[in-house]
Amino acid sequence: MFRTAGLSKKYDEGGxxxxxxxxxxxxxxxxxxxxxxxxxxxxxxxxxxxxxGLDKPTDGKVYFNNENIYSKGNKELAAFxxxxxxxxxxxxHLLPEFTALENVMLPCLIAGISKKKALELASEAIGHxxxxxxxxxxxxxxxxxxxxxxxxxxxxxxxPEFILADEPTGNLDEExxxxxxxxxxxxxxxxxxxxxxxxxxxDLLKRIPKKFELxxxxxxxx
Amino acid sequence: xxxxxxxxxxxxxxxxxxKVSALITTLGIxxxxxxxxxxxxxxxxxxxxxxxxxxxxNAHIIMLKDxxxxxxxxxxxxxxxxxxxxxxxxxxxxxxxxxxxKGIVKGVVIKGLDIERLSKTSNLKLExxxxxxxxxxxxxxxxxxxxxxxxxxxxxxxxxxxxxxxxRFEKVEVGGTFESGLYDYDSQFAFMPMFEVQKLFDMAxxxxxxxxxxxxxxxxxxxxxxxEEEFPYPYSFTTWESMxxxxxxxxxxEKIMFAIIVGTxxxxxxxxxxxxxxxxxxxxxxxxSTMSALGMRRSFIRVLFTFHGVVLGSVGSLLGxxxxxxxxxxxxxFKIIHIEPEIYFLSSLPVKLEFPVVGIIVAATxxxxxVVSLIASTGITRLNLIEGLRT
Numbered sequence: 280m281f282r283t284a285g286l287s288k289k290y291d292e293g294g295x296x297x298x299x300x301x302x303x304x305x306x307x308x309x310x311x312x313x314x315x316x317x318x319x320x321x322x323x324x325x326x327x328x329x330x331x332g333l334d335k336p337t338d339g340k341v342y343f344n345n346e347n348i349y350s351k352g353n354k355e356l357a358a359f360x361x362x363x364x365x366x367x368x369x370x371x372h373l374l375p376e377f378t379a380l381e382n383v384m385l386p387c388l389i390a391g392i393s394k395k396k397a398l399e400l401a402s403e404a405i406g407h408x409x410x411x412x413x414x415x416x417x418x419x420x421x422x423x424x425x426x427x428x429x430x431x432x433x434x435x436x437x438x439p440e441f442i443l444a445d446e447p448t449g450n451l452d453e454e455x456x457x458x459x460x461x462x463x464x465x466x467x468x469x470x471x472x473x474x475x476x477x478x479x480x481x482d483l484l485k486r487i488p489k490k491f492e493l494x495x496x497x498x499x500x501x
Numbered sequence: 502x503x504x505x506x507x508x509x510x511x512x513x514x515x516x517x518x519x520k521v522s523a524l525i526t527t528l529g530i531x532x533x534x535x536x537x538x539x540x541x542x543x544x545x546x547x548x549x550x551x552x553x554x555x556x557x558x559n560a561h562i563i564m565l566k567d568x569x570x571x572x573x574x575x576x577x578x579x580x581x582x583x584x585x586x587x588x589x590x591x592x593x594x595x596x597x598x599x600x601x602x603k604g605i606v607k608g609v610v611i612k613g614l615d616i617e618r619l620s621k622t623s624n625l626k627l628e629x630x631x632x633x634x635x636x637x638x639x640x641x642x643x644x645x646x647x648x649x650x651x652x653x654x655x656x657x658x659x660x661x662x663x664x665x666x667x668x669r670f671e672k673v674e675v676g677g678t679f680e681s682g683l684y685d686y687d688s689q690f691a692f693m694p695m696f697e698v699q700k701l702f703d704m705a706x707x708x709x710x711x712x713x714x715x716x717x718x719x720x721x722x723x724x725x726x727x728x729e730e731e732f733p734y735p736y737s738f739t740t741w742e743s744m745x746x747x748x749x750x751x752x753x754x755e756k757i758m759f760a761i762i763v764g765t766x767x768x769x770x771x772x773x774x775x776x777x778x779x780x781x782x783x784x785x786x787x788x789x790s791t792m793s794a795l796g797m798r799r800s801f802i803r804v805l806f807t808f809h810g811v812v813l814g815s816v817g818s819l820l821g822x823x824x825x826x827x828x829x830x831x832x833x834x835f836k837i838i839h840i841e842p843e844i845y846f847l848s849s850l851p852v853k854l855e856f857p858v859v860g861i862i863v864a865a866t867x868x869x870x871x872v873v874s875l876i877a878s879t880g881i882t883r884l885n886l887i888e889g890l891r892t
């Protein structure tokens with residue numbers, strides 16, 4: 280379960296303080312599929328980064344299963360990102376030196392899981408997104424949709440409680456975007472993985488059961 | 502984690518500019534290390550050549566008597582040889598003279614001793630004139646330093662005129678030549694049987710001193726102290742190290758200077774690692790952000806880049822040692838660099854590859870590459886990872 284209390288983020292821009300999030304309160308239960316939308320620059324990605332322990336809030340707290348994640352040390356925070364959260368980014372962010380399968384194995388190897396077990400888990404995850412036939416390809420040999428499916432497999436390989444997806448279809452054509460979204464939907468239903476997804480796509484938003492608009496630094500139910 | 506390290510080290514997608522930068526850094530370190538290896542090998546070569554020649558030519562300890570010659574030198578030599586660690590004790594006399602041959606006049610220092618015993622107890626190369634064979638036994642003949650023989654144009658068995666103590670020249674048969682390896686000795690000295698020198702120079706049956714050879718020249722200082730206790734004043738004992746202190750001090754200083762100057766070159770090469778790593782970090786900021794998002798600790802991400810720097814340093818260093826070692830072998834084996842013997846006492850550049858020194862060079866370069874890589878990778882802790890995730 281994710282919960283934020285009075286979450287604020289301010290940036291310093293040329294000596295001027297700019298507030299992106301402003302006392303944001305938010306609750307997302309385990310296994311829920313939540314959509315977040317809003318104008319560009321509204322702070323949607325910032326919210327996801329803060330939920331994922333990547334960007335420390337200026338003020339307020341982020342609770343994961345009732346534990347303030349920013350009270351953890353760097354080591355514990357890294358372990359939290361590795362085991363509890365899966366990230367899916369708009370630009371896939373696959374490592375170019377690694378094959379599709381190796382990219383999916385990466386979180387397991389980071390967690391210290393043996394190469395053999397990591398291979399097993401990655402093969403299973405890659406099966407969930409239907410990329411079994413492309414495991415030995417490197418990212419530059421895959422299409423955008425394929426890369427994003429590999430990124431989804433990477434996000435779920437450690438069986439996280441939540442996937443934080445930042446515009447996962449934003450860089451894909453409509454048909455491919457729907458395929459990737461369907462993949463996330465299936466994981467949410469099948470594996471009961473909670474998903475918080477930022478998207479601009481109104482068609483996809485219609486399919487998400489719980490939606491919020493990020494406006495003036497706070498979330499508004501839509 | 503080693504799997505990730507290995508994979509990340511041999512990045513296949515590295516842009517050409519980064520590859521060139523890494524190559525230049527590696528080659529820079531390699532050439533600087535090779536220079537250091539060669540420089541220290543030359544210094545060690547000089548040290549070793551001087552040491553070998555000095556030990557071949559001179560005694561390890563010289564016994565002298567204050568205020569005059571040693572009369573009962575045979576007994577003294579016998580007593581000295583009873584000491585454990587003393588290999589031989591050879592009485593000698595010294596006289597300065599002039600040698601004349603084929604119209605050429607040269608100053609010569611004549612050392613009178615038992616030549617037969619000398620040839621048995623030293624590694625001096627004694628040869629028959631005009632051939633490489635050992636000299637035939639000629640009791641009254643003189644053995645000239647090879648360079649001295651060349652100066653006197655002596656190529657075949659012949660005789661020279663020697664200025665004796667009676668202020669007149671006497672004909673002396675040349676029995677052969679010796680070569681110590683040090684031009685300074687080979688161009689000035691000549692050996693003769695001791696009794697012959699005593700006779701030529703109207704000397705009593707006395708010795709100037711006794712040359713002592715030890716089983717291990719490294720024990721000279723300790724043995725000299727021991728002998729001094731057994732043979733008190735007016736006897737005195739001087740070791741080969743103290744006799745040749747200036748030359749070894751000069752070589753030691755040369756070694757230190759080489760290490761400092763060329764070591765600085767290596768250090769400059771090492772600092773190029775910082776530039777290469779910073780470029781790599783900037784290029785890889787997106788990957789660093791991704792790895793961080795996947796739960797990799799920044800400390801491990803630092804390890805990835807530090808490891809890369811250490812590999813660059815190590816490869817450069819090993820390549821340098823290989824190049825330096827090969828060139829040293831080439832110089833040493835084929836004597837390709839000739840030097841002026843009248844200045845350096847040697848005719849070709851001496852080299853000696855000292856493996857402990859090479860080991861220290863490799864260890865030091867790896868350690869320095871680790872430190873500079875660590876410095877360079879601190880940049881990772883200051884990176885704005887969020888920016889890396891937005892692109």
